Amino acid sequence: MTSPFVPGTSVHVEGRPGGPLAGLTFAAKDLFDVAGHVTGGGNPDWARQNPVPSRHAWAVQALLDAGATLTAKTITDEVSLGILGENAFEGTPLNPAAPGHVPGGSSSGSASAVAQGLCDTSLGTDTGGSVRVPASFCGLYGIRPTHGRLDLTGMMPQAPSSDTAGWFARDAATFARVSAVLLQEAIGPAVPDRLVIATDAFGFADPATAEALEPLLDRLKRLVPEWREEVMAPQGLSTWSRAQRTLQPVEAWQTFRPWVERDNPRFAFGVARGLVLASMTPESELGWAALVRREARGRLRHLLPPGTILAMPTTPFPAPKAGLPLPDLDGIRAAINMLCAHGGLAGHPQVSIPGATVDGRPIGLSLLAARGADALLVRTALALEKS
Structure with missing residues (x-):
């Protein structure tokens, strides 16, 4: 394992004196x-x-x-x-x-x-x-x-x-x-009026992960006046995941294509493979994925009116071991994407909150809200830490 900092770099820029984040x-x-x-x-x-x-x-x-x-x-x-x-x-x-x-x-x-x-x-x-x-x-x-x-x-x-x-x-x-x-918004005192628990997301997570998040979820239920269980993705989390794994790589290819074609850069195998596969995605797949994205956006608008939050595991399991062979990684990435695809598809704010572990490794509980209700999620995280 290595330092988190970019090798060979030294960066230091002082912040403005007296600002709200002075000292950080x-x-x-x-x-x-x-x-x-x-x-x-x-x-x-x-x-x-x-x-x-x-x-x-x-x-x-x-x-x-x-x-x-x-x-x-x-x-x-x-x-x-x-x-x-x-x-x-x-x-x-x-x-x-x-x-x-x-x-x-x-x-x-x-x-x-x-x-x-x-x-x-x-x-x-x-x-x-x-x-x-x-x-x-x-x-x-x-x-x-x-x-x-x-x-x-x-x-x-x-x-x-x-x-x-x-x-x-x-x-x-x-x-x-x-x-x-x-x-650019004050984090006010309001907490949510309603909580939706995504049963399909908890069902997809490893049983040990779902169990580890229960105490956090119980504390959250005590903060919110009413709660209920719902399926987040009626079409299936796998359908949402496949759509995002179609749309995002194609956009990435479009972003990096001019650089690739101009400079023929070096890539690790997995990155190069992903760009090559994205470049061959048929238009019919893109059209299908765009329709799924529209469905996902409609579903989350329905589930998350103002004042409502949704709870789900951030990831289906804690951190895997480092240095696994390439063939082992595809399934891990696909499983993680099952609980992340909605972010890119629908664009709702999401906060991951710590406080649970599986075999000593952290696992996060995620909260989603209506588009623009980012501050409500931050305030809920504050309230949950103090509960």
């Missing part, structure tokens, strides 16, 4: 521009073949303006095309909550740095689960905001219809302070 330190995933430093994207040829930025990414600048000090850039899965946190070029950051196991990706270094106490908060990105999964595996608070809510200027894209910028923290109070700045 943060790191930024190596997809976010930092003026005067290359944005490497976890691939040596991307770093070599793209210009050094002259301005900070919006999210980096927002944290600096609020008083937080930037101390590092962090490792990412190669061009953000990963979910486990293993980078063939830069290594696998340590998961201090589960040594010998993956930290989760693609915001692996950002999660690892916070979990190790090397910074107070960090910026990540989430397209297909890249904040939610490492938050679960490393025992952190993590958020995938409402799609389109944050300004992504200066953030390296992957699949724009699913891309978001998110962040991590070890405790709910710090998480709320950072959330108020990046969401």
Whole structure:
């Protein structure tokens, strides 16, 4: 296992004195521009073949303006095309909550740095689960905001219809302070009126994971006036997953195709294979997947009117071992995507909350809300920590 920081880099930018985040330190995933430093994207040829930025990414600048000090850039899965946190070029950051196991990706270094106490908060990105999964595996608070809510200027894209910028923290109070700045909204006192428990998501999770989350779920039920059980994906979680695994890779291919065709960059086998397969996706598959996305958006709008939250496991199991053979990884990634696909499909905000373990390894409980109700989820996380 390796350091969470990008090899060979040294970054330090002081925050504005007296801001609401004064005294906090943060790191930024190596997809976010930092003026005067290359944005490497976890691939040596991307770093070599793209210009050094002259301005900070919006999210980096927002944290600096609020008083937080930037101390590092962090490792990412190669061009953000990963979910486990293993980078063939830069290594696998340590998961201090589960040594010998993956930290989760693609915001692996950002999660690892916070979990190790090397910074107070960090910026990540989430397209297909890249904040939610490492938050679960490393025992952190993590958020995938409402799609389109944050300004992504200066953030390296992957699949724009699913891309978001998110962040991590070890405790709910710090998480709320950072959330108020990046969401540009006060984290008020309101808690949800209704709770929906996604029975299909809990049913898909490993039995040990579902059982480990029960105490957190019981505390959540006591916070909310009423709760009920519902199936989140009537078409099947596997249908939603297949649709997202069709749409997202094709968008990623469209994003990186000009670079690939111009510069013929080096890739790890798994990343290259994914781009090649995406490039051959037939139009009929894309049309089908677009219809499933429309269904998923309608279903979550129905389940999540204002004042309602939905609870589900963030991941179906805790962090797998690091360094597994390639043939073992496809099934692991597919299972993780079963509980993450809705994020890219429907764009609702989601917060992963720590507080449970399986065999000593963390597992997160996720809360979803209506689009735009990000602050309600952050406030619920605060209330749950104090309950």
